[in-house]
Amino acid sequence: MDFTLWDIVRNLITGLQWTLALSLVAFAGGAAVGLLVMVMRISDHGLPRNLARTWIDLFQGTPLLMQLFLVFFGGALLGHDISPWAAAAIALTLFTSAYLAEIWRGCVEAIPRGQWEASATLALNRYEQLRHVVLPQALRIAIAPTVGFSVQVVKGTAVTSIIGFTELTKTGGMIANATFEPFLVYGLVALGYFLLCYPLSLSARYLERRLHAAA
Amino acid sequence: MPLLRVSALHKYYGDHHILKGIDLTVEQGQVVAIIGRSGSGKSTLLRTLNGLESINDGVIEVDGQYLDAARADLRTLRQTVGMVFQQFNLFPHLSVGENVMLAPQVVKKASRQQALKLAQQVLEKVGLAEKFDAFPDRLSGGQQQRVAIARALAMSPKVLLCDEITSALDPELVNEVLAVVRQLAADGMTLVMVTHEMRFAREVGDKLVFMHQGKVHESGDPKVLFAQPQTVELAQFIGMQQ
Numbered sequence: 001m002d003f004t005l006w007d008i009v010r011n012l013i014t015g016l017q018w019t020l021a022l023s024l025v026a027f028a029g030g031a032a033v034g035l036l037v038m039v040m041r042i043s044d045h046g047l048p049r050n051l052a053r054t055w056i057d058l059f060q061g062t063p064l065l066m067q068l069f070l071v072f073f074g075g076a077l078l079g080h081d082i083s084p085w086a087a088a089a090i091a092l093t094l095f096t097s098a099y100l101a102e103i104w105r106g107c108v109e110a111i112p113r114g115q116w117e118a119s120a121t122l123a124l125n126r127y128e129q130l131r132h133v134v135l136p137q138a139l140r141i142a143i144a145p146t147v148g149f150s151v152q153v154v155k156g157t158a159v160t161s162i163i164g165f166t167e168l169t170k171t172g173g174m175i176a177n178a179t180f181e182p183f184l185v186y187g188l189v190a191l192g193y194f195l196l197c198y199p200l201s202l203s204a205r206y207l208e209r210r211l212h213a214a215a
Numbered sequence: 216m217p218l219l220r221v222s223a224l225h226k227y228y229g230d231h232h233i234l235k236g237i238d239l240t241v242e243q244g245q246v247v248a249i250i251g252r253s254g255s256g257k258s259t260l261l262r263t264l265n266g267l268e269s270i271n272d273g274v275i276e277v278d279g280q281y282l283d284a285a286r287a288d289l290r291t292l293r294q295t296v297g298m299v300f301q302q303f304n305l306f307p308h309l310s311v312g313e314n315v316m317l318a319p320q321v322v323k324k325a326s327r328q329q330a331l332k333l334a335q336q337v338l339e340k341v342g343l344a345e346k347f348d349a350f351p352d353r354l355s356g357g358q359q360q361r362v363a364i365a366r367a368l369a370m371s372p373k374v375l376l377c378d379e380i381t382s383a384l385d386p387e388l389v390n391e392v393l394a395v396v397r398q399l400a401a402d403g404m405t406l407v408m409v410t411h412e413m414r415f416a417r418e419v420g421d422k423l424v425f426m427h428q429g430k431v432h433e434s435g436d437p438k439v440l441f442a443q444p445q446t447v448e449l450a451q452f453i454g455m456q457q
Contacts, residue, residue, distance in 0.1 A: 117267055118304035118363075122318035122370060123293035132317060136308045 003179045008188065015171030016192045022167055023154045023196070025089045030096025030153070037101035039130065042108055052101065059098035065159050067091045072163045088160035088167075096153050103149060107142040108134055144208035151197045151204075158193070168192050218243045218405055219264070219374055224273035226259060233259050235429040237273070241374070241422075246406045248416035248437065251426035252452065257409045260426065261376050264407065265289075265296040278373050294322065297372030301379040303359040305351040305366070311338065312347040315366045323370070330369075337365040341395050357388030361395055368399075375399070377408035413453070417441050425449045 041052035059067065068091040075082035082090075111134050119133040161170035172189035176182040219241040226234035233256050241247050251257045262268040264275060266282065266289040275282040278295050282288075306314050315334040319325040325333065338344045341361035351359055360380055367375055377396065381389045393415055400406055400419050410416055416423060416437055423437035425448075433440065433449050444450040 112304075114300060114302050114304035115306065118298075118300060118306070119318075120267065120289075121265055121293060121298040122366070123290050123322045124318060125290060128321050132321060133306055137306075140308075 003175070008175055008179065008181075008185060011171055011175055012168065012185075012188055012192060015166060015168040016196070018165070018171075019154070019157050019167040019169075019192070020196065022085075022088055022092065022157045022160065022165070023150070026092030026096050026157070027150055027153050029089065029093035030100055033093060033097035034100030034104065037097055038104040038108065041101055041105050044126070056098045056101055059094050060102070064091065064095050064156055065162065067095055068159060068163060084160065084163045084165035087163060088157070088165045092153065092156060092160070095156060096149075099149055099152070100146065103145050104138065104142055107138040107145070110141060111137050140211060144204050144211060147200055147207060148204040151200050154196050154200070155193060217241060218245075218278055219407070220274075220276045221260075221264075222274045222276075224260070224263065224275065225271045226256075226263060226268065227271050233429055234263070234270075237431055239424065239431060239434075241405060241407060243373075244403045244405055245421045246400045246419055247408070247422045247424060248420040249407065249409045249424045249426060250411070250413070250416060250452070251432075255426040256429045257426040258378055261378050261407065261409050264374075264376055265293050265298055267298075290322075294370055295372060296374045296376060297367035297370055298376040298378065299360070299363050299367055299380050301383050303351075303356070303363045303383070305359055305362055307351050309350075310347070311343065311349050311351065311354070311362050314351070314362060315369045318366070319369050333369050334365075337368045338362070340368065340398075341365045342391075355388060356384045357391045360384065360392045364392075364395055364399075374405045374407060377406060377410070379409050379411065381410070381412060413441070425452065427452075 037052045037055055040048035041056070043049050043052075068087065071091045071094075072082055072084070072087035075087065108130075115133055115137065116129060119129040124132065157167055158169040160167060161173065164170065166174075168189055172185050176185040179185060217240040219239075221237050221239040224234055224237040225232070237256075237260055239247075239260075249257045249261065259268055263270050264277070266287050270282075270284050272284055277292060280288065280292055280295065282292060306317070309317065312331070312334050315337060316327075316330040319330045319333055320327065335344060335347065338347060341364055343358060343361055343365065346354065346358065346362070351362065354362065364375075364380075380396075381392050384392065389412070393412065396406065396408070396415075397419055408416075420437040422434065423440050424434040425432050425440070425446075427448050433444065433446050440449065441453060444453055
């Protein structure tokens with residue numbers, strides 16, 4: 001059976017779409033969980049702060065691959081068969097949340113103390129201070145590093161091929177086995193990641209420059 | 216009954232005893248100027264009055280509300296006690312009008328219309344009604360500080376704390392801010408200010424509090440104290456300033 005170049009590319013594009021979908025889900029989920037973890041991390045109270053720190057240490061201190069295995073096989077062990085897609089989405093969400101929480105904490109802590117004090121003096125509570133005064137300012141400086149980190153999420157999806165999720169890398173592996181042209185196929189796989197990541201890197205750089213110029 | 220009463224107030228930073236038993240009363244409508252060397256505890260004292268600094272012992276009583284080392288309803292207290300800072304601390308992402316409208320809307324649940332009207336009133340009072348839509352970074356230091364005063368006034372505080380509010384200003388901008396404070400005093404606002412403006416303290420102040428090594432070293436009528444300081448420390452401090 002012969003594969004034309006178009007056959008290869010066509011299949012890889014299907015895989016690329018799954019990579020993209022997984023990246024988006026992981027990023028959205030990671031952002032939601034990460035925001036919560038960040039707010040806990042900067043809390044006045046010890047309990048939420050320590051929980052958040054443990055969360056961050058746990059997911060930053062272990063390989064993404066192990067997190068993926070633990071979710072995938074751990075689910076099965078508990079009697080819930082988890083699909084590769086769900087396991088991949090959950091593991092990447094956890095991973096992303098830990099990093100985004102730390103990135104955003106840095107941005108929140110870059111806001112001068114005076115902003116907290118002035119808003120406290122106006123009788124705003126902690127949630128209102130964050131919502132109306134601190135986060136809008138932190139958001140500005142968070143955009144560039146956040147977009148920059150999204151590149152790591154996209155590349156991180158590649159490890160999910162191991163548990164059989166047919167994203168770009170897994171698709172590439174299957175085609176390479178069938179065509180005996182691993183160099184061509186993996187070259188195209190790499191090109192696919194590059195096409196996703198390079199615009200993100202460029203825009204992160206652009207945003208950083210623009211926001212610095214404005215500040 | 217005084218509007219504000221501080222009794223036997225103690226504050227530590229670790230082992231460092233910052234405030235060593237402060238007693239202070241402020242009557243309704245009084246202008247109290249707190250002076251003293253840096254490190255004497257004057258800013259710390261001011262910041263305890265609205266809970267920006269916690270206290271280790273003693274009681275603060277403002278308009279019938281109590282605050283001590285164990286309990287503090289800061290949300291209610293801070294609606295009674297406003298504050299203006301040395302560094303202005305305007306919210307840079309909000310326009311002048313929005314800076315003033317934020318707390319009335321968020322804390323007091325004023326409607327946008329009410330907040331808008333209120334903001335126009337208080338900005339009028341500090342002479343900046345025409346800057347409503349400007350952003351803070353477009354204003355001079357003096358104008359920013361006047362906006363900060365308006366922002367505090369929008370919460371209708373019973374006491375306004377001023378923490379060296381002219382110290383970060385270029386000399387030619389000091390007077391426009393002091394003029395606003397002078398007008399507030401004339402309108403009957405109760406003011407507690409930490410200041411280096413001795414002349415202002417003497418002319419506008421009803422009471423002078425000289426802090427030294429964490430204690431109220433001397434206090435009384437500013438005109439009397441400036442003319443005849445009772446302690447060597449105050450005499451030296453006044454001499455140093457002139």
